[in-house]
Amino acid sequence: MPLVVPFAEDVFTWPSDKPQLIGCKCSECSAVFFPEQSACGRCGSTAVERELLPTTGTVYSWTSQEFLPPPPYAGGETRDTYQPMGIGLIDLEGVVMVEARLTECDPDRIHIGDRVEMVIVPFRSDDDKDVVTFAFKPV
Amino acid sequence: MREVVVLGVGIHPFGRFGDKSAIEMGAEAVRMALGDAGVTWNDVQFAFGGSFEVDNPDAVLGRLGRTGIPFMDVYNGCATAATALELTADGIRSGKYDIGVAVGMDKHGHGAFTSDPVHYGAPSWYGDAGMFLTTKFFGMKINRYMHDFGISHETLARVASKNYENGSLNPNALRRTPMSVEQIMESRMLNYPLRQYMFCSPDEGAAAVVLCSAEKARQLTSNPIFLRATALRTRKAGAYEVHSSSTFPEHEPAPTVFASQAAYEQAGIGPEDVDIVQLQDTDSGAEIIHMAENGFCNDGEQEQMLADGDTRITGRLPINTDGGLIANGEPIGASGLRQIHELVQQLRGNAGERQVPGNPKVGYSQLYGAPGTAGVSIVSL
Known part of the structure; x- marks a missing residue:
């Protein structure tokens, strides 16, 4: 079995049976952000603590990414091999909204208001390892 | 604060110009603005130059005359030109100077803008993941807006078709071929619901204005156009903006809303007093949304208006x-500054084939873009 590694560190808990996005919560004003950052984007407090985010939510909006994103995109596809992907703004149970890849990008298969759950999906295959990322999939 | 007049405007056509540098284009735009204003470069006491690609817009001095004046370079995302305009106006409002120039120039390659996400405060993996694209933000914003307020796909195409039609009457435009609603609806989907011919393209060009105190302008022109307001605003926490990896479930209004309110207050007018409008139409959805964010209609009325x-x-x-x-x-x-150039031509009645009938007296312009910055300017006779 090749090694399965996340596409970036500290984005979601890994390895894990139930991976969660790693965000943060301000101890002063309770604002929640994703990913984790060193200070609160609302009040400027540096008293922010790691917060694991809900794995389910609702599609607030979405779009398709029909063309191969230019660098620094690191998915490894070429213009010929690239398949359009969906990108959504997901309301994680009223805690925070996050931008994320969707497993669907066809307007017949994904809609505003759909319930979705977080899944780990292939991102790129390197020589000796499978690189994975997070995405949301209709429930 | 002192009143400010737009004494002259100049533009280098927008398009693609081979090896010609942005600095050459900027210098041409300034020369044209000086000629239009009836002053010389030696009369100019200070200047602001805006660009994304050019590190040093002040290099236009080498084409205009190195008179030693303060020349300040600015970059502020898609609101760069509104920023150069506001800072130049402030230099005159404060009483420090009487005559200044704001110039903007750029020379972009083809395709969507790209950069290092870390320099925008986004996480470094944001670009790796394929998220660091302004176009996907605009797709998501208008998709939700259409859902909430009943805007149709055809209305998106109508906006683009209108703008191509207007561009066909503008000798300085990049795209001068009219395009039907049907042609636009058949073009390739790029970021649902936005299609290829609903987006603008990064290209090349320059524009400049000469600003002057109203007092001094009395000696120089009998038909002044006043710069009634300039306002800049950035995104508040919780606004859903370009390059936001997260936002709050309860959204704050976009920065354009606040810049617009501030500009109306400064000018002492409301949207009902505006005769002609220039909005940031990065894509046709953005024009639809900006119509409401700037107070020109209620959400959803765009469908019937178009x-x-x-x-x-x-x-x-x-x-x-x-x-x-x-x-x-x-x-x-x-x-x-292209927007200001157009408003000035219209208010003077010099817009030729695209002249708005009925002697427009008040013009309004708005910019919005990454990383969530808006600028609004109002001019009037």
Whole structure:
């Protein structure tokens, strides 16, 4: 079995049976952000603590990414091999909204208001390892 | 604060110009603005130059004359030109100077803008994941707006078709071929629901204005155009903006809303007093949303307004009369000064084939873009 590694560190808990996005919560004003950052984007407090985010939510909006994103995109596809992907703004149970890849990008298969759950999906295959990322999939 | 007059405007056409440098284009735009103002470079006491690609816009001094004046370089995302305009106006409002120049220039390659996400405060993996694209933000924003307020796909195409039609009447535009609603609806989907011909393109060009104190302008012109307001705002926490990896479930209004309110207050007018409008149409959805964010209609009324042709040159509220970004493209540093150039031509009655009838007296312009910055300017006779 090749090694399965996340596409970036500290984005979601890994390895894990139930991976969660790693965000943060301000101890002063309770604002929640994703990913984790060193200070609160609302009040400027540096008293922010790691917060694991809900794995389910609702599609607030979405779009398709029909063309191969230019660098620094690191998915490894070429213009010929690239398949359009969906990108959504997901309301994680009223805690925070996050931008994320969707497993669907066809307007017949994904809609505003759909319930979705977080899944780990292939991102790129390197020589000796499978690189994975997070995405949301209709429930 | 002292009143400020737009004494002259100049523009280098927007398009693609081979080896010609942005600095050459900027110098040409300034020369044209000086000629229009009836002053010389030696009369100019200070200047602001805006660009995304050019590190050193002050290099236009080498083409205009190194007179030793303070020349300040600015970059502020898609609101760069509004920023150069505001800072130049402030230099005159404060009483420090009487005559200044704001110039913008850029020379972009093809395709969507890209950069290092870390320099925008986004996580480094944001680009790796394929998220660091302005176009996907605009797709998501208008998709939700259409869902909430009943805007149709055809209305998106109507906006673009209107702007191409206006661009066909503008000798300085990048795209001068009219395009039908059907052609636009058949073009390739890029970011649902936005199609290829609903987006503007990064391109090349320059524009400049000469600003002057109203007092001094009395000696120089009998038909002054006043710069009634300039306002800049950034995104508040919780606004859903370009390059936001997260936002709050309860959204704050976009920065344009606050810049618009501040500009109306400064000018002492409301949207009902505006005769002609230039809005940031990065894509046709952005023009739709910006119509409401700037107070020109309620959310959802755009559907009927576009169907009725209200925003055409001959309509009751002409928008993007020179073709906007969709027909002109977006050389970032110059884009907002192109808007001012067009408003000034219209208020003077010099807009030729695209002249808005009925002697427009008040013009309004708005810029919005990454990383969530808006600028609004108002001019009037």
